[in-house]
Amino acid sequence: MPLGLIMAKIFVDNIEYEVPDGKNLLEVCLSLGFNLTYFCWHPAMHSVGACRQCGVVNFKDENDKRGRLVMACMQAATNGIRISIEDPRAHAFRAGNIEALMLNHPHDCPVCDEGGECHLQDMTLMSGHNYRRNTFKKRTHYNQYLGPFINHEMNRCIQCYRCVRFYNDYAGGKDFAVFAAHDDVYFGRQEEGALENEFSGNLVEVCPTGVFTDKVLRKHYTRKWDLTSAPSVCHQCSLGCNILASERYGGIRRILTRYNGDVNGYFICDRGRFGYEYANSDKRIKQALKKSGNTLQHLSKDSALQEIKDFIFSGKNIIGIGSPRASLESNFMLKELVGENNFYGGIPKQESALISQAISILHQGKVKTPSLKEVESYDAVLILGEDITNTAPMLALAVRQAAKNKPREKAYALKIPHWDDAAVREIVQGEIGPVYLLTTHHTKLDEISTKSQYTTPDDIARAGFSIAQQINHSLPTVDTADDAMQAFVAAVARDLLNAKRPLVISGTSLFSSSVIQAAANIAYALKDSGKDAGLVYAVPEVNSTGMSMMASKDLDDAIARANEGGIDALIITENDLYYRIEKNKADDFLKNCGHVLVLENLQNETTAKADYVLPAGTFAESTGTVVNNEGRAQRFYQVYKPSNDICSSWEWLNEFRNSVSDTYAENFDAVVDEMVKRYPDLQKVKFAAPDANFRKGTQKIPRETARYSGRTAMLANINVSEPKPPVDKDSPLSFTMEGYQGIPPSADIPFFWSPGWNSVQSINRYQTEVGGSLHGGNPGVRLLEPSEENKSGYFDKIPERFTKKEGEWWIIPFYHIYGSDELSVKGPALAERIPSAYISMNEKDLNKNNLREGDKVTISFSGDKINVPVKEENTLPDGVAGLPKGFEGLTGVQFPFWGKITKV
Amino acid sequence: MLSNIRSMWLVFLRMFHKRVTVQYPEKKNYLPPRWRGRIVLTRDPDHSERCVACYLCAAACPVDCISLQATEDEKGRRYPEFFRINFSRCIFCGLCEDACPTYAIQLVPDFEMAEYNRQNLVYEKQDLLIDGQGKYHGYNFYKVAGVAVGVKEKGGGDNEDKPVDIKKLIP
Amino acid sequence: MNPIWAHILTLVLVLLVMVTIAAGLIYVERRMLAVWQDRLGPNRVGPFGLLQVMADMIKIFFKEDWIPKFADKRVFVLAPMIVMISILMTFAVIPFTPLISVVNLNIGLLFFLAMSSLGAYSIVLAGWASNNKYSLLGAIRGSAQMLSYEVFMGLSLMGVVVMAGSFNLHDIVMAQNKVWYFIPQIVGFVVFFIAGIAETHRLPFDIPEAESELVAGYHSEYSGMKFGMFFVGEYLGITLISALIVTLYFGGWRGPHFLPPVIWFLIKMFVFILIFILMRASLPRPRYDQLMSYGWKILLPLSLLNLLITGACVLYFK
Ligand code: SF4
Numbered sequence A: 001m002p003l004g005l006i007m008a009k010i011f012v013d014n015i016e017y018e019v020p021d022g023k024n025l026l027e028v029c030l031s032l033g034f035n036l037t038y039f040c041w042h043p044a045m046h047s048v049g050a051c052r053q054c055g056v057v058n059f060k061d062e063n064d065k066r067g068r069l070v071m072a073c074m075q076a077a078t079n080g081i082r083i084s085i086e087d088p089r090a091h092a093f094r095a096g097n098i099e100a101l102m103l104n105h106p107h108d109c110p111v112c113d114e115g116g117e118c119h120l121q122d123m124t125l126m127s128g129h130n131y132r133r134n135t136f137k138k139r140t141h142y143n144q145y146l147g148p149f150i151n152h153e154m155n156r157c158i159q160c161y162r163c164v165r166f167y168n169d170y171a172g173g174k175d176f177a178v179f180a181a182h183d184d185v186y187f188g189r190q191e192e193g194a195l196e197n198e199f200s201g202n203l204v205e206v207c208p209t210g211v212f213t214d215k216v217l218r219k220h221y222t223r224k225w226d227l228t229s230a231p232s233v234c235h236q237c238s239l240g241c242n243i244l245a246s247e248r249y250g251g252i253r254r255i256l257t258r259y260n261g262d263v264n265g266y267f268i269c270d271r272g273r274f275g276y277e278y279a280n281s282d283k284r285i286k287q288a289l290k291k292s293g294n295t296l297q298h299l300s301k302d303s304a305l306q307e308i309k310d311f312i313f314s315g316k317n318i319i320g321i322g323s324p325r326a327s328l329e330s331n332f333m334l335k336e337l338v339g340e341n342n343f344y345g346g347i348p349k350q351e352s353a354l355i356s357q358a359i360s361i362l363h364q365g366k367v368k369t370p371s372l373k374e375v376e377s378y379d380a381v382l383i384l385g386e387d388i389t390n391t392a393p394m395l396a397l398a399v400r401q402a403a404k405n406k407p408r409e410k411a412y413a414l415k416i417p418h419w420d421d422a423a424v425r426e427i428v429q430g431e432i433g434p435v436y437l438l439t440t441h442h443t444k445l446d447e448i449s450t451k452s453q454y455t456t457p458d459d460i461a462r463a464g465f466s467i468a469q470q471i472n473h474s475l476p477t478v479d480t481a482d483d484a485m486q487a488f489v490a491a492v493a494r495d496l497l498n499a500k501r502p503l504v505i506s507g508t509s510l511f512s513s514s515v516i517q518a519a520a521n522i523a524y525a526l527k528d529s530g531k532d533a534g535l536v537y538a539v540p541e542v543n544s545t546g547m548s549m550m551a552s553k554d555l556d557d558a559i560a561r562a563n564e565g566g567i568d569a570l571i572i573t574e575n576d577l578y579y580r581i582e583k584n585k586a587d588d589f590l591k592n593c594g595h596v597l598v599l600e601n602l603q604n605e606t607t608a609k610a611d612y613v614l615p616a617g618t619f620a621e622s623t624g625t626v627v628n629n630e631g632r633a634q635r636f637y638q639v640y641k642p643s644n645d646i647c648s649s650w651e652w653l654n655e656f657r658n659s660v661s662d663t664y665a666e667n668f669d670a671v672v673d674e675m676v677k678r679y680p681d682l683q684k685v686k687f688a689a690p691d692a693n694f695r696k697g698t699q700k701i702p703r704e705t706a707r708y709s710g711r712t713a714m715l716a717n718i719n720v721s722e723p724k725p726p727v728d729k730d731s732p733l734s735f736t737m738e739g740y741q742g743i744p745p746s747a748d749i750p751f752f753w754s755p756g757w758n759s760v761q762s763i764n765r766y767q768t769e770v771g772g773s774l775h776g777g778n779p780g781v782r783l784l785e786p787s788e789e790n791k792s793g794y795f796d797k798i799p800e801r802f803t804k805k806e807g808e809w810w811i812i813p814f815y816h817i818y819g820s821d822e823l824s825v826k827g828p829a830l831a832e833r834i835p836s837a838y839i840s841m842n843e844k845d846l847n848k849n850n851l852r853e854g855d856k857v858t859i860s861f862s863g864d865k866i867n868v869p870v871k872e873e874n875t876l877p878d879g880v881a882g883l884p885k886g887f888e889g890l891t892g893v894q895f896p897f898w899g900k901i902t903k904v
Numbered sequence B: 001m002l003s004n005i006r007s008m009w010l011v012f013l014r015m016f017h018k019r020v021t022v023q024y025p026e027k028k029n030y031l032p033p034r035w036r037g038r039i040v041l042t043r044d045p046d047h048s049e050r051c052v053a054c055y056l057c058a059a060a061c062p063v064d065c066i067s068l069q070a071t072e073d074e075k076g077r078r079y080p081e082f083f084r085i086n087f088s089r090c091i092f093c094g095l096c097e098d099a100c101p102t103y104a105i106q107l108v109p110d111f112e113m114a115e116y117n118r119q120n121l122v123y124e125k126q127d128l129l130i131d132g133q134g135k136y137h138g139y140n141f142y143k144v145a146g147v148a149v150g151v152k153e154k155g156g157g158d159n160e161d162k163p164v165d166i167k168k169l170i171p
Numbered sequence C: 001m002n003p004i005w006a007h008i009l010t011l012v013l014v015l016l017v018m019v020t021i022a023a024g025l026i027y028v029e030r031r032m033l034a035v036w037q038d039r040l041g042p043n044r045v046g047p048f049g050l051l052q053v054m055a056d057m058i059k060i061f062f063k064e065d066w067i068p069k070f071a072d073k074r075v076f077v078l079a080p081m082i083v084m085i086s087i088l089m090t091f092a093v094i095p096f097t098p099l100i101s102v103v104n105l106n107i108g109l110l111f112f113l114a115m116s117s118l119g120a121y122s123i124v125l126a127g128w129a130s131n132n133k134y135s136l137l138g139a140i141r142g143s144a145q146m147l148s149y150e151v152f153m154g155l156s157l158m159g160v161v162v163m164a165g166s167f168n169l170h171d172i173v174m175a176q177n178k179v180w181y182f183i184p185q186i187v188g189f190v191v192f193f194i195a196g197i198a199e200t201h202r203l204p205f206d207i208p209e210a211e212s213e214l215v216a217g218y219h220s221e222y223s224g225m226k227f228g229m230f231f232v233g234e235y236l237g238i239t240l241i242s243a244l245i246v247t248l249y250f251g252g253w254r255g256p257h258f259l260p261p262v263i264w265f266l267i268k269m270f271v272f273i274l275i276f277i278l279m280r281a282s283l284p285r286p287r288y289d290q291l292m293s294y295g296w297k298i299l300l301p302l303s304l305l306n307l308l309i310t311g312a313c314v315l316y317f318k
């Protein structure tokens, strides 16, 4: 993308400005802080010039008094250009244009969920159009059912085409389109049904009107101005997309994208957007619980602290189990409390080893792991074994953008600016750049792949090693399965070498260290051939990387230690052992550990077995730092103070540490200080966000908007005297609406708003330039940078070819964006989209066993049995079966494994 | 000095003027219909709740004494799940009535709301909702809005055409 | 009757009557203010609202008598007592009738001046003890005002003394058998009247309490019965000044014989009390500096002049 560093001088209303060359006028005007109306232009999808709303008058030179009307979004901001935004003709044009767009607009604002954050409202006001003159009848449309996430109200459409451009062109959706013609155009699906694309939720933010609104929010609708919001980080996968989490009346109401120019940009996936409902679940643990008989009984906070101190901490040998979904601080506090030797990471050895390996490759190796946003800038991609659409959805969206880079060069060669989207697409004609997929079975990204090959995990690794060898001939040769694969390997090696910036993506999802090593080898080989190569590993959970950087031992070590006996008590922080390991293993472990204390947010099998349970906060009620797959440490903030005893795990643990060893961390920053002192690798975590003493002038940053309503009535049913608002000693944010009203530091943006810009389009005001970084730099700090001298070196442990076993299947995990995540599945909206459990195998294997799709089978493996129906998946290799990961009844299954499959 | 004495004299003369005090509660003053007193929630001509839970009154209220939560019936018609006004905070400015796009919230000529216990000044929806249409008769928001929500057929509003058949080919 | 008993009886009687009148004035003032402002005033409790005072009294007795933590406790308690005592003491020298008076002091007038100077202490101490900036400001204003006006008050009275040739109030009343002193001493009367208002810090000279600036001035922190004492003290002050005016300038108990002397005295006194109230109803409060310059620049020369002329006349006509 030719982003100009050269500056251009432009004149807006006769005042001179210096702007970066190569942008369009609309972008630069918005960055300069002008109020210029627009609809069809979107900072991520650029210009098509469809809505005619951004009209300005363009003058030839200073003597030209007439000028001509141009669309700012279609005009390059070239040196010396003169325009007027304030010219009365431009004003009249924009107001008239809105009036025309609104001819059929319904009188819906009061019942429209967009109201109060509606770009159309903002633009109407900005344009000056205020009185409806049209008295004809309004055109109406039927609406469609679009699934549990998105509500459709077609009457409100102003035909800006942003939705199709996002859904189809940007996110690669196939089940959405524009229908009919002239003033009847209709944006929707061919037939009613859930929108299939994993990024459909972004329509809520992309559509400038209330056609597409958040259906989950609708269940407990609250206006934007009434939400208490905090900057947060999505906890639903390892990418760590930035989100804004919002609360009202003690419940999380919605998640919006928090723009981060280095991570997720303007979008997030639907799992992140709609998968928060577990935080409001009635399964939440809200008070301390104590086991009495077979039930759990409520305890007050103080008596819980006292009893647990006496009961648990009177023991000598106490061990702690951390968690990849708990923050760095919570893991650290647990470690401090039980001691270095007694702290165990909360994942099995196999997974732990994979993550550690990925970390060491990114840290010791010589290839840089790009940020999520940077992924979009690579021009050739190879994905090794990972179904990223389902394990790291936003990575898939980034790859879809990367796939467009190579073909677009043709357009740039013709001097078409990158922002002229319609023209660029005209040249590209749907062509996609080199994207190669080497996976176990058909995945959704096959839609954009140049070529996909399917084989077993071991053979994926072998093919990977082979590709590396083809790039760097000094590596040992590896033979591949067949000619097709051979040809594939050659093609991949060629295209990666032809690219300027090749990218290799892999991950831990196949539980194969060979795949991870093979990916590293390819990236190293590319680097050695002088390429600006990148390497991305997807890891399982939000803080898998962070926890692994801290834990030297894992769950299996803990189990081994427990088997030796002598453990008095066990503390588990935000971890359901039954989700991690098989039931009988977990049962035995808990039995061997004496007393059990669990800090958890939702009731689960582990809490049912605990002697004491403490209510731990989810992302909504706690503050912490998490490290994503890129090694980026990011802070998430408590959204609201709950009225119950829920608080961050580290706060509970801090209390215990105080009563046991009399050391007490005053607040969150004190915990971070201790942590970075202990772990020099985490040094930079301190700078992930401003500390609690940060003030703008003397002011904190308010979590509530300036127009927050109902303060004197919200709690009046409980007591007519309003309580003192809670104080946040852990962050620079306040829980009230009082505080600094300008643009806060980039890591502490609780909501996007700017005068005149109530919708998310106000993000423009928070950026140094449109689509660029936030003022003061994008938030988050990278902890893993490659080493100069490549300490890691090439890997040479090439796995054997996969060999089938008669009568048994090599059962590998299949991932689902909705279903393969521990917590998001607990929310009702997301749960509607979870497919029912199944086992997949190819037609040949089915026939061999006299099975037909839908037949129920029993899978038996090391002492366990599962019943599921079979499904045909012809791309799966012979002798390999796919079982969904993390589904109800399938949690705790350790992949991959040999299993027998018999018909019920 | 003299002017002081003069004003004392003039004030002294007020003694023989008519009293302005009205002996409430024996005598009650006439209150015009647009008097800003107790707040009520009114109903549509079709007798369902007028309030569409748009939160505009709450946003307009300068003392933030209105709080409500929107919810929907099975047809998608929105109404407040709860609607609370803390009259111990209300300044009877009437901004909520101004803001209301549906004529749901209205201030009526009644001010006799005193309570011994301040808590009793917190009115919930059942205390606010009246049976009639209040000051503004005949207005039904859903007849002029675009959403159907069981009040009308889609496109059956006062100012609407029937929904477009998007499959027709006529240009 | 045993003269001692008679004395004690007069004493108790005067005390009771004065305090009752002062309390009753609360009602009278509210009612009269209302009458002059086209309102009705208290009219709900008892006939014509007469029991309003009772209700207020009961209320004030049962109010929490709160002493702020930051206050100087002993002085805080002492201050309101000083008001009451200093004013009530002065009543001792007032001759209500030839027969009814507590003591017949030779230096009656000086005693009054002495006592009213003591009254300034109550304000200073109250403001000081409250440990509150508004109270202190009020106290400073109060003491300055009272000290200044004390001067002209004393000087204005000298005319009367010169004419009557005595400090004894009895004698002064007796000396007015020909003409009430307000005719020859009209200037002295006016000065004394104005200084009297300032001494009692009544409106329009209620600068030490100026609600609009100082919350309630020196007694901001007072509540319950202590506040009640300041409150009643103020009305006692009005009564006292009115009684003195009557005694010094309006012939005391003198009047046509169809009414007994005490009634004449009371009637005259009430007329002045009503004038006090009328002033409150009609006049705005001057600025503090206006008050001071008015006192020093106008009243002082005026009263000196009055004394000079009176002296000259007395000498001349002797
Ligand atoms: S889309 Fe915007 S303008 Fe249209 S009804 Fe909704 S809030 Fe109002």
Ligand code: SF4
Binding pocket: A156, A157, A158, A159, A160, A161, A162, A163, A164, A187, A206, A207, A208, A209, A211, A212
């Ligand atoms: S549905 Fe929304 S995004 Fe799509 S064309 Fe209409 S207004 Fe634009």
Ligand code: SF4
Binding pocket: B039, B057, B060, B061, B062, B063, B064, B065, B066, B085, B089, B090, B091, B092, B093, B094, B095, B096, B097
């Ligand atoms: S009248 Fe004014 S103060 Fe009272 S509820 Fe309405 S907007 Fe609020």
Ligand code: SF4
Binding pocket: A110, B050, B051, B052, B053, B054, B055, B056, B057, B058, B068, B096, B099, B100, B101, B102, B103, B104, B105
């Ligand atoms: S403004 Fe009217 S319709 Fe909207 S919430 Fe208030 S009462 Fe209901």
Ligand code: FES
Binding pocket: A026, A037, A038, A039, A040, A041, A048, A049, A050, A051, A052, A053, A054, A055, A071, A072, A073, A074
């Ligand atoms: S924004 Fe420029 S034409 Fe739509």
